[in-house]
Amino acid sequence: MSFAEATTSSREILTGLHDVMASRTHAQGKLNRVVEIIGEALDSEVCSIYLLREGVLELYATRGLNQDAVHVTKMALGEGLVGVIAKSGRILNLDEATSHPDFAYKPETGEEMYHSFAGVPIIYRERPVGVLAVQHTDPRPYEDVETEALQTVAMVLAELISNAELIDDSASESDAARETGAMRLDGQKLVMGMARGTAVFHQPRVNVEHTVAEDTEAERQRVYAAFRKMREQIDAMTNQAEFGAGGEHADVLETYKMFAYDEGWSRRINAAIDSGLTAEAAIERVQQRTRSRMHEIDDPLLAERMHDLEDLSNRLIRIVAGQLGTAAQLGLRSDSILIARNLGPAELLEYDRRRLKGVILQEGSLTAHVTIVARAMGVPVLGRVAHVRRLIHEGDELLLDVEEGSVDVRPSATMVEAFEAKLARMQQKRAEYAALRDVEPISKCGKRITVMVNAGLREDVAGLEVAGADGIGLFRTEFQFLVSDTLPRREAQLRLYKDVLDAAGKKPVIFRTLDIGGDKAVPYLRQEAGQEENPAMGWRALRLALDREGLMKVQARALIEAAAGKVLNVMFPMVSEPWEFDEARALVEAQRVWLEDHHHMLPSEIRYGCMLEVPALAEMLDVLLPRLDFLSIGTNDLTQFLFAADRADPRIADRYDWLSPAILRFLRRVSKATNEAGVPTTVCGEMGGRPIEAMALLGLGIDRLSITPAAVGSIKAMVRSLDCGALEEQMDEWLAYPPDDMREALLDWATQRSVAIA
Structure with a gap:
């Protein structure tokens, strides 16, 4: 059936249904006429209408099946092909109905001679109220234009059965029974x-x-x-x-x-x-x-x-x-x-x-x-x-x-009181944190902690001044790519990076190169990326950028031009081995040389770093650290890789704890290596923005955090009430002989010493 034929058939069916709807025939007579009209127009041997009645699908009218089955054949939601359609609200189109795992044979219908099957839901006010199905003896799938015609007809059927008062509202009424309590x-x-x-x-x-x-x-x-x-x-x-x-x-x-x-x-x-x-x-x-x-x-x-x-x-x-x-x-x-x-x-x-x-x-x-x-x-x-x-x-x-x-x-008075009390405490805390905007985060033992913010939007840079942060420790450049249907042009990238640097003033900004691909799909790379079973560990971030050098060359040139006369900090994500860092750095350097040869104004300095998210990189730090200007630890990805637990999967997201001795031991090993090498190391991610977790990081010798702007005040307050030296000694003891509950041990230690962790 061609598109034109399908359109003509739909029009013929709708014209016939219009006449049926306008007639004075009783509801059953109308449905009996409807299945004849549809079956004839689509040249289908069987056409059946099932309606949802008291939670069960009932065969209400048919052309082709045994008439004795009408009002006798019934199926629960999810039972048989018709039940699957009604439950899911989706179309089924099969050349051999019996091959479907949910096929349920109803002997009273006499349908054993029919092979092909197509069914569409009849939807009324966004919920399925029935199913329109056609069948044929030939084992062939129905064409798309035929199922399109069925869906169009199903819309009109919804109006017909509503006017005939055949919509079963009992289920929806019970579901939507008005709640009056909290x-x-x-x-x-x-x-x-x-x-x-x-x-x-x-x-x-x-x-x-x-x-x-x-x-x-x-x-x-x-x-x-x-x-x-x-x-x-x-x-x-x-x-x-x-x-x-x-x-x-x-x-x-x-x-x-x-x-x-x-x-x-x-x-x-x-x-x-x-x-x-x-x-x-x-x-x-x-x-x-x-x-x-x-x-x-x-x-x-x-x-x-x-x-x-x-x-x-x-x-x-x-x-x-x-x-x-x-x-x-x-x-x-x-x-x-x-x-x-x-x-x-x-x-x-x-x-x-x-x-x-x-x-x-x-x-x-x-x-x-x-x-x-x-x-x-x-x-x-x-x-x-x-x-x-x-x-x-x-x-x-x-x-x-x-x-x-x-x-x-519809909260009770008690719930409102508790909410207002919490809101008041939050507002009071915000006022206290706001007062710390211009106060440096120096611990009780005199250690200066660097507290920076994560950003990804041009507007996020405003959080620097509001929070009183030391800079942007992570600017996620992929946001510009994720919201665009086409690859952002170099001019658009340059404009964004320049605006961010200008807004940051003298405070440093660390630009992370593209972390797209995998679970951060963009339409213009979708074909190359394919369907990956483990997208977070697949073709993404630096792996993708090194394969698609054009992407990284454009971004590198935009970053270098945007930072003319300023310090440019470039960070490569998801580095697994030193050679990946070397290739990425060489690619950026090649763009710097090209711009220099063409007499462009260059940054006063380009500093190169990478993110430690892949645990394998920790085994190569002795090789990599001499080549780095800085290192950032991405605790979100690192944690899920260490525990083999997808942080986006709610079923296992709570199975690991950032205060697990396994993670803390890993981070302490990295911290010792970077401190000995004199390479500044920052923790980027949610872990650094939570006071008790951030306190643990300071106890590991990590003194640089990059967090959400909203968390800066609470982290500053924690730092200023903490003796880092005493905590480092305690952490050494705990990691040698881990307590049963590291989180509880840290909380008790902080409470006893009046550390601000609330």
């Missing part, structure tokens, strides 16, 4: 912070009431007008975006804008209109296909792009339906916490920041575009909160504590 919901920590406010839903659900078009051309014009209006809105938001010119958030918005002007998206909507759908139904039809593709995407970056497209689909359907009032457009009336399934970066920028106190997402991720923008805005975000739009209701009071990874819903 409850705590857990989620993923995306952007840290605490907030109290009223629950506000980002957007009301637009329910598509009419699916079959009376006038196809009129529907097309409605969509064209909506596209024009949506693009005007996006252009206006892009032009009015704050944070200054440029920056990673600007790249995110440009990507968002690209989708708004994507011709492929508008063509798919037009094709759905050609099949006979209304404008609203056509947009939702394409949106459903986007959602089904999301389930199949393992690449987090591409999945995030699909979320951006979903965001725009929601915007477009609201414009078409005349329901333009998102919470942002209606205006926030009080301190509010936004609730959404997901959120696009442009939509977040629409909100009044004086009243937007936090965001809770049903989905979301650490690498999501909205997370990047929220972090720049300083808005706390909790993601991956299951059933959030069902369990939280508009107007509920919320206490959001991302530090704890939770939100209290």
